[in-house]
Each structure stands twice: as C-alpha cells, then as structure tokens.
Amino acid sequence: QAQLVESGGGLVQAGDSLRLSCAASGRTFSRYDMAWFRQAPGKEREFVARIRSDGNIGYADSVKGRFTISRDNAKNTVYLQMNSLKPEDTANYYCTAAAISYSDYTNYRRWDYWGQGTQVTVSS
Numbered sequence: 422q423a424q425l426v427e428s429g430g431g432l433v434q435a436g437d438s439l440r441l442s443c444a445a446s447g448r449t450f451s452r453y454d455m456a457w458f459r460q461a462p463g464k465e466r467e468f469v470a471r472i473r474s475d476g477n478i479g480y481a482d483s484v485k486g487r488f489t490i491s492r493d494n495a496k497n498t499v500y501l502q503m504n505s506l507k508p509e510d511t512a513n514y515y516c517t518a519a520a521i522s523y524s525d526y527t528n529y530r531r532w533d534y535w536g537q538g539t540q541v542t543v544s545s
Contacts, residue, residue: 423534430539441501443516451494459512468527513538
C-alpha cells in the first residue's frame with residue numbers, strides 16, 4: 422500500500438512558477454503509475470498530468486505546454502513543475518498512484534491511493 426505526501430504549494434502571482442513534490446512510501450514505487458489531480462472549491466476533482474511506470478506521459482489540455490510531470494524512482498518522488506501560472510490554476514493539488522494502467526486515467530475514480538493535497542493559489 423502506497424502512502425503519498427505532497428509539498429511545494431503556496432501563494433504566487435500570475436506568471437510565476439512552482440514545483441510540487443510527492444513523496445511515496447514503499448519499495449515498489451517504480452511499478453506505479455503516478456498522477457496529479459486538482460480540485461477547486463465547488464468543482465469536481467480534475468486530471469492534470471500522469472506519468473506511467475514506463476515513463477509515458479499525458480497532460481490535460483489546460484496545462485499542456487506549461488506544466489511538466491516527472492519522477493525520480495530512486496527517491497520515490499514525483500514532481501509537477503508548473504510554469505506561467507494563471508489564476509484559474511488555483512486549487513488543491515493531489516498526488517495519486519495506481520498499480521494498474523487504465524485507458525480512462527483522467528477519471529479520478531480509477532486511482533487507488535491519494536495524498537492529503539497541497540494548496541496552490543495564484544493571484545492576478
């Protein structure tokens with residue numbers, strides 16, 4: 422069972438950058454698909470980015486070209502580099518893991534383990 426702890430959130434201005442980190446427990450981290458979702462108040466949790474255990478990457482259209490997901494299996498950590506932040510990026514960002522790859526990976530119900538979230542607030 423994976424335990425996930427996010428960090429790196431904060432309050433920034435539009436156009437700034439942030440890097441989120443997600444530290445995972447367990448010796449089988451490299452076998453998990455990892456992803457970031459976000460949730461704004463009153464809205465459903467939405468997919469941001471995913472990196473599979475084989476390194477395949479996918480992004481939501483809203484963040485493509487601005488956000489970069491990566492992983493360091495030696496450190497059991499996945500990252501989300503966020504550049505050119507916009508006020509609409511404001512949300513609680515969650516790290517998640519899954520032992521099985523699903524084609525509908527943008528559906529948050531497909532993911533098995535979740536962190537507690539880290540808040541990102543972008544002011545205009």
